[in-house]
Amino acid sequence: MLQLGWMTAAAGIWRRDDDLDRELRLPVPAYVIETAQERILVDTGLHPAAVHDPGRRYDGADSLRLFRLQLEQSVAEQVDLDTVTKVVLTHLHFDHAGGLALLPPSVPIVVQRREWEAGHDPAAVGRNFYLPVDYAAAGRQVTLVDGDHDLLGDGSIQLISTPGHTPGHQSVRVGERLVLGADVAHFASGLDDHRFPVFADDFAAQAASADRLRSLRDGGATVLPGHDPEVLKPGPVSQA
Numbered sequence: 697m698l699q700l701g702w703m704t705a706a707a708g709i710w711r712r713d714d715d716l717d718r719e720l721r722l723p724v725p726a727y728v729i730e731t732a733q734e735r736i737l738v739d740t741g742l743h744p745a746a747v748h749d750p751g752r753r754y755d756g757a758d759s760l761r762l763f764r765l766q767l768e769q770s771v772a773e774q775v776d777l778d779t780v781t782k783v784v785l786t787h788l789h790f791d792h793a794g795g796l797a798l799l800p801p802s803v804p805i806v807v808q809r810r811e812w813e814a815g816h817d818p819a820a821v822g823r824n825f826y827l828p829v830d831y832a833a834a835g836r837q838v839t840l841v842d843g844d845h846d847l848l849g850d851g852s853i854q855l856i857s858t859p860g861h862t863p864g865h866q867s868v869r870v871g872e873r874l875v876l877g878a879d880v881a882h883f884a885s886g887l888d889d890h891r892f893p894v895f896a897d898d899f900a901a902q903a904a905s906a907d908r909l910r911s912l913r914d915g916g917a918t919v920l921p922g923h924d925p926e927v928l929k930p931g932p933v934s935q936a
């Protein structure tokens with residue numbers, strides 16, 4: 697796991713029915729999965745310019761109004777980006793797709809078709825607080841997948857369709873016993889209590905996706921939450 701920034705906002709933004717007058721600072725994770733042939737980046741963290749001058753990076757968009765951002769080292773400072781063979785985006789929010797602009801355009805990205813289409817539909821962009829400059833680079837090779845997908849064709853890495861937080865959100869199963877859940881649940885407890893952030897595309901779909909990941913967890917897998925400061929620590933990820 698890479699630490700690609702921090703986001704601070706009221707606890708009640710991050711977790712329904714929590715305090716609105718107490719702030720919570722959440723880590724922004726991304727992951728590198730290495731196989732014999734591949735070096736796969738899962739999500740890309742914050743863009744440095746979004747941290748230093750969000751109004752300029754995002755042309756005055758006020759989607760970041762509720763958040764305070766920090767970044768020590770961007771993905772470009774932590775990974776030799778020329779060695780990355782694929783980027784999997786769990787979804788297109790700024791804390792997952794923001795660093796994409798730092799990658800060479802030759803690196804293909806893999807994203808759910810529903811997410812990509814929502815990211816190019818003006819109404820869906822507004823509803824989901826997408827910031828299209830994050831994923832607008834021309835000439836990038838985009839692989840669109842529909843639902844569950846065997847990423848390398850050998851069963852080792854499975855993309856799992858987990859919509860709700862955004863229309864085409866996906867999680868990543870690595871081997872049998874590790875699942876990068878991403879923002880199905882910001883906190884590990886969210887798989888059980890469904891106290892999601894106050895913003896989502898479809899809360900009912902998000903609850904169904906949480907139930908799906910919970911059953912994987914109950915079957916013995918480690919399911920990493922999206923932004924839980926008690927669980928997410930940079931460095932090698934251990935599985936159950």
Ligand SMILES: [Zn+2]
Binds near residue numbers: 789922923
């Ligand atoms: Zn997120």
